[in-house]
Amino acid sequence: MITQDQLPMVAMPSMNDTHLEDILIINKLSKAAQNKDFDGTKGMLKELIEHTIVHFSGEEEMMREKNFPPYPIHKAEHDRVLNELTSVAKNFEEGEGDFLLITAYVDGSLAPWLVHHIETLDTVTAAFLQTS
Ligand SMILES: [Fe+2]
Numbered sequence: 001m002i003t004q005d006q007l008p009m010v011a012m013p014s015m016n017d018t019h020l021e022d023i024l025i026i027n028k029l030s031k032a033a034q035n036k037d038f039d040g041t042k043g044m045l046k047e048l049i050e051h052t053i054v055h056f057s058g059e060e061e062m063m064r065e066k067n068f069p070p071y072p073i074h075k076a077e078h079d080r081v082l083n084e085l086t087s088v089a090k091n092f093e094e095g096e097g098d099f100l101l102i103t104a105y106v107d108g109s110l111a112p113w114l115v116h117h118i119e120t121l122d123t124v125t126a127a128f129l130q131t132s
């Protein structure tokens with residue numbers, strides 16, 4: 001669970017909007033897993049993966065357009081997390097509902113990673129894009 005006031009703000013409003021959508025989906029996913037709702041958890045995992053693809057590729061496109069020098073570092077972090085999320089979703093479905101896997105991953109790994117990622121790489125990226 002990430003509350004709106006825990007969400008770091010960056011210099012680009014469009015990125016903030018995407019991040020807010022992201023935490024709303026993450027919170028719904030966490031809740032569905034806590035409630036042991038298989039279809040709900042599966043559905044929110046799908047929604048989160050789709051949203052994450054759009055979120056990450058949108059930032060990557062802006063970075064490429066403006067030749068942001070640390071692009072490869074930022075892109076590598078996105079790829080790593082998207083692969084991890086996809087594999088957790090696959091394990092959940094194949095394991096027919098390991099809800100503990102989802103709550104441990106979302107609350108213990110993904111949510112803290114997202115806040116840290118926004119505070120660091122996204123913050124630096126938004127500041128650069130805004131002024132270039
Ligand atoms: Fe982001």
Ligand SMILES: [Fe+2]
Binds near residue numbers: 117
């Ligand atoms: Fe990012």
